Amino acid sequence: MMNRFASLLDRLAYEPRRNGKIALIADYFRSEPDPERGFALAAMTGALRFRNAKPGLVRVLIAERTDPVLFALSYDYVGDLSETVALLWPAPRGLNRPSPGLAEVVETLQRLPKTDLPRQLADWLDALDETGRWALIKLITGALRIGVSARLAKTAVAALGTLSADDVEHVWHGLAPPYTELFAWAEGQGSRPENADPVPFRPVMLAHPIEDRDFATLDPAAFSAEWKWDGIRVQAAGARDGDGNPLTRLYSRTGEDISGAFPDLAGALALDATIDGELLILREGRVQSFNVLQQRLNRKQVSAALIADFPAHIRAYDVLVDHGEDVRALPFSERRERLEALIAHEHDPLLSISALIPFASWDALAAHRADPSEAGDDAAAIEGCMLKRCDSPYLPGRPKGLWFKWKRDAMVVDAVLMYAQRGHGKRSSFYSDFTFGVWRPAEDGEELVPVGKAYFGFTDEELAELDKYVRRHTINRFGPVREVAHGADGGLVLEIAFEGLQRSSRHKSGIAMRFPRISRIRWDKPAIEADRLATLEALLEPAA
Amino acid sequence: MMRASSILVPRPEGLFCPPGGFYVDPVRPVARALITHGHSDHARPGHGAVLASAETLAIMAARCGAGFAGSTETAEFGQPMRIGEVSVSFHPAGHVLGSAQIAVAHRGLRIVASGDYKRAPDPTCAGFEPVACDVFISEATFGLPIFRHPPAADEVARLLASLKLFPERTHLVGAYSLGKAQRLARLIRLAGYDRPLYIHGAMENMMRLYAEAGVDFGAIVKVSTTERHKIGGEIVLCPPAALGEIWSRRFSDPVTAFASGWMRTRARARQRGIELPLVVSDHADWQELCATIAETGCEELWVTHGQEDALLHWAGTRGLKARPLHMVGYGDDGEAEPA
Numbered sequence: 001m002m003n004r005f006a007s008l009l010d011r012l013a014y015e016p017r018r019n020g021k022i023a024l025i026a027d028y029f030r031s032e033p034d035p036e037r038g039f040a041l042a043a044m045t046g047a048l049r050f051r052n053a054k055p056g057l058v059r060v061l062i063a064e065r066t067d068p069v070l071f072a073l074s075y076d077y078v079g080d081l082s083e084t085v086a087l088l089w090p091a092p093r094g095l096n097r098p099s100p101g102l103a104e105v106v107e108t109l110q111r112l113p114k115t116d117l118p119r120q121l122a123d124w125l126d127a128l129d130e131t132g133r134w135a136l137i138k139l140i141t142g143a144l145r146i147g148v149s150a151r152l153a154k155t156a157v158a159a160l161g162t163l164s165a166d167d168v169e170h171v172w173h174g175l176a177p178p179y180t181e182l183f184a185w186a187e188g189q190g191s192r193p194e195n196a197d198p199v200p201f202r203p204v205m206l207a208h209p210i211e212d213r214d215f216a217t218l219d220p221a222a223f224s225a226e227w228k229w230d231g232i233r234v235q236a237a238g239a240r241d242g243d244g245n246p247l248t249r250l251y252s253r254t255g256e257d258i259s260g261a262f263p264d265l266a267g268a269l270a271l272d273a274t275i276d277g278e279l280l281i282l283r284e285g286r287v288q289s290f291n292v293l294q295q296r297l298n299r300k301q302v303s304a305a306l307i308a309d310f311p312a313h314i315r316a317y318d319v320l321v322d323h324g325e326d327v328r329a330l331p332f333s334e335r336r337e338r339l340e341a342l343i344a345h346e347h348d349p350l351l352s353i354s355a356l357i358p359f360a361s362w363d364a365l366a367a368h369r370a371d372p373s374e375a376g377d378d379a380a381a382i383e384g385c386m387l388k389r390c391d392s393p394y395l396p397g398r399p400k401g402l403w404f405k406w407k408r409d410a411m412v413v414d415a416v417l418m419y420a421q422r423g424h425g426k427r428s429s430f431y432s433d434f435t436f437g438v439w440r441p442a443e444d445g446e447e448l449v450p451v452g453k454a455y456f457g458f459t460d461e462e463l464a465e466l467d468k469y470v471r472r473h474t475i476n477r478f479g480p481v482r483e484v485a486h487g488a489d490g491g492l493v494l495e496i497a498f499e500g501l502q503r504s505s506r507h508k509s510g511i512a513m514r515f516p517r518i519s520r521i522r523w524d525k526p527a528i529e530a531d532r533l534a535t536l537e538a539l540l541e542p543a544a
Numbered sequence: 545m546m547r548a549s550s551i552l553v554p555r556p557e558g559l560f561c562p563p564g565g566f567y568v569d570p571v572r573p574v575a576r577a578l579i580t581h582g583h584s585d586h587a588r589p590g591h592g593a594v595l596a597s598a599e600t601l602a603i604m605a606a607r608c609g610a611g612f613a614g615s616t617e618t619a620e621f622g623q624p625m626r627i628g629e630v631s632v633s634f635h636p637a638g639h640v641l642g643s644a645q646i647a648v649a650h651r652g653l654r655i656v657a658s659g660d661y662k663r664a665p666d667p668t669c670a671g672f673e674p675v676a677c678d679v680f681i682s683e684a685t686f687g688l689p690i691f692r693h694p695p696a697a698d699e700v701a702r703l704l705a706s707l708k709l710f711p712e713r714t715h716l717v718g719a720y721s722l723g724k725a726q727r728l729a730r731l732i733r734l735a736g737y738d739r740p741l742y743i744h745g746a747m748e749n750m751m752r753l754y755a756e757a758g759v760d761f762g763a764i765v766k767v768s769t770t771e772r773h774k775i776g777g778e779i780v781l782c783p784p785a786a787l788g789e790i791w792s793r794r795f796s797d798p799v800t801a802f803a804s805g806w807m808r809t810r811a812r813a814r815q816r817g818i819e820l821p822l823v824v825s826d827h828a829d830w831q832e833l834c835a836t837i838a839e840t841g842c843e844e845l846w847v848t849h850g851q852e853d854a855l856l857h858w859a860g861t862r863g864l865k866a867r868p869l870h871m872v873g874y875g876d877d878g879e880a881e882p883a
């Protein structure tokens with residue numbers, strides 16, 4: 001029933017523990033029949049697509065039933081469309097109609113012509129309770145956002161019997177909702193589904209940030225070092241399919257299939273291996289900064305022009321499967337030799353290897369890290385160093401003591417809070433998006449000019465304080481945006497940490513900050529003592 | 545007729561009545577204060593003379609010490625009294641024990657400052673009584689149509705159901721020490737739960753005061769340091785802040801619950817790491833706010849604090865004159881502001 005699915009999502013939303021989530025999902029799979037549970041799995045893994053049912057439809061329905069101003073204020077507060085509509089929906093009393101089943105909902109949504117959808121949807125929303133309405137709209141809008149990844153849902157399937165999550169991963173891409181044969185296999189009632197995926201996702205290995213005190217206990221001779229790339233982590237999995245044709249798939253670090261966004265890589269690579277690396281934009285041999293990559297990531301449509309302007313490239317740093325052989329248990333040094341041979345053999349301009357940095361002591365490595373300009377054409381996308389134990393196997397997750405990241409120190413600036421807006425998701429209902437500015441010369445003295453926007457870096461307690469501050473110092477409202485008192489005689493100073501600065505014609509100040517976040521709230525500092533724009537201009541990166 | 549805006553005037557100290565020479569719920573020390581209820585953001589120590597209900601005076605004395613004001617005077621509900629040029633009367637607000645609305649009448653014009661209020665039944669305090677007026681001053685803590693408080697007894701039933709589901713886990717229930725904790729405790733008893741109720745030490749004071757006022761809580765046990773890990777499966781009431789403190793980590797695998805109107809949205813519950821959100825509030829929800837404003841028959845609405853935008857818009861669509869007072873300083877206690 002839709003109600004059972006809704007109650008699962010509801011409980012998952014409040015369960016912080018990973019094992020608790022797996023137990024809840026596995027319980028649900030155990031107690032729900034096919035095909036209900038299969039559609040639930042599809043919803044949690046993002047495998048459902050409805051051609052006609054879109055968020056816009058829900059907006060139209062609620063607009064017909066509520067005052068638009070009250071809806072807008074409510075949505076601004078709640079920060080989640082599904083929840084806002086679920087809470088505001090004026091359900092008729094005493095309807096006494098059974099709530100629909102999940103399978104019925106999914107199959108109807110896939111089948112129903114566009115013109116019949118509004119009425120059907122309204123009927124369901126009338127029949128469901130608040131939690132049911134919330135779950136139904138989540139289903140339609142496609143983003144559950146309840147802290148459950150596809151990987152976690154697959155782990156819960158595996159937990160029904162003696163399979164591992166990797167076993168499920170291996171057959172996953174050959175299957176479709178409602179996954180009846182998968183459940184049968186997991187419960188020991190059926191055989192392994194055929195058409196096992198030749199290029200499954202394998203969970204990635206992550207690094208811990210290194211702390212100063214770690215260096216005293218670590219032996220430099222046991223580690224190898226390489227640059228830390230400021231791109232996006234990808235896994236490129238390639239093999240031959242059943243017909244002997246090359247098949248390559250590109251996964252994000254969480255196992256999302258992103259091949260569609262990068263056809264210039266997925267369609268062109270002909271690897272017989274699974275490699276781990278960083279996706280970067282490479283123009284005429286020069287690695288571009290993350291700002292440039294971001295411009296490609298922001299586009300929904302991947303056009304030929306976009307691909308030509310932003311050519312994607314993989315900087316490889318590890319190999320997981322080499323010509324059909326799973327090499328994850330081998331030590332890093334051996335995998336590295338395999339990777340070097342593999343990249344040399346491929347001789348593909350889309351692929352290059354992440355060079356090792358030779359070093360004899362931590363001090364020597366610190367010197368490299370402080371000045372990545374020695375990396376020449378690559379320097380723009382370097383954000384520090386990676387340290388990997390030479391004997392480390394490739395393990396899923398973030399195992400202790402094997403891989404470390406050693407980022408460059410962030411830059412900081414003192415800025416003044418100027419505007420605030422409510423956040424979404426975890427921060428919703430609090431004023432948590434902060435626009436801040438620095439001083440620049442004006443006709444009569446100095447004025448504040450906005451230089452960026454930050455929405456994290458603070459603790460929950462600090463957020464509550466900032467929220468209160470915004471409410472009490474609002475001097476103007478522009479729709480959802482509040483202008484907060486700022487000037488020479490009053491204003492809140494925020495210490496902003498950031499990773500880089502670039503010139504930008506889109507910003508009034510002429511600069512754009514990379515990865516800004518609030519590192520400290522300077523309750524003690526007078527606004528007039530915040531930094532000047534000239535200070536920031538001196539930190540500008542050379543033009544790309 | 546005198547204009548309402550010269551009978552009660554918002555000032556940094558609080559709402560001031562020039563013809564009466566007093567403030568309502570001042571946030572800074574003043575010579576003469578009328579206090580609606582005992583939450584610390586409304587009832588602050590250090591005033592010259594304080595006029596409030598007997599229960600509110602008792603709460604202030606228990607919280608701030610006997611010398612909390614230069615002098616005190618008890619207001620009887622429904623009894624008009626003359627202060628300066630105005631007539632003042634106190635009426636039950638249904639918010640917490642002793643909570644009052646304060647009606648100020650002057651030359652044929654009546655303004656009701658309702659303080660914080662709710663309309664849902666509460667076995668631990670007198671129910672709200674609507675007072676006909678020309679200007680109604682309302683809070684708007686839950687002034688958005690998404691806020692709809694379910695019957696509190698249903699929420700208590702959910703707590704008891706969870707206790708059945710997890711009989712070995714301590715149920716830590718965050719509830720404000722004045723009002724919420726006592727209402728919950730009483731509702732838990734009314735639901736037939738007869739095991740001892742455990743409380744955080746900071747609540748003892750107010751629990752005793754309510755008990756002396758005649759509220760029957762049954763067996764109440766203060767949680768001591770030694771037994772925290774031993775009381776699996778029991779209900780423990782504590783101030784909300786204690787849920788996030790080291791104090792709460794000594795219980796065995798606790799279920800954390802929070803009783804508040806804010807628990808209506810998921811994000812709020814998740815932000816605090818709450819597993820069992822209970823929507824129980826001592827404020828009016830959206831429908832109660834709207835119904836109450838209509839019931840007073842007022843021609844003008846003033847909104848003190850909270851989410852005033854939606855309520856002001858709603859009043860406009862009903863043809864009411866409406867203005868925000870932008871009062872600062874309220875909402876630091878109880879649940880008037882997200883915390």
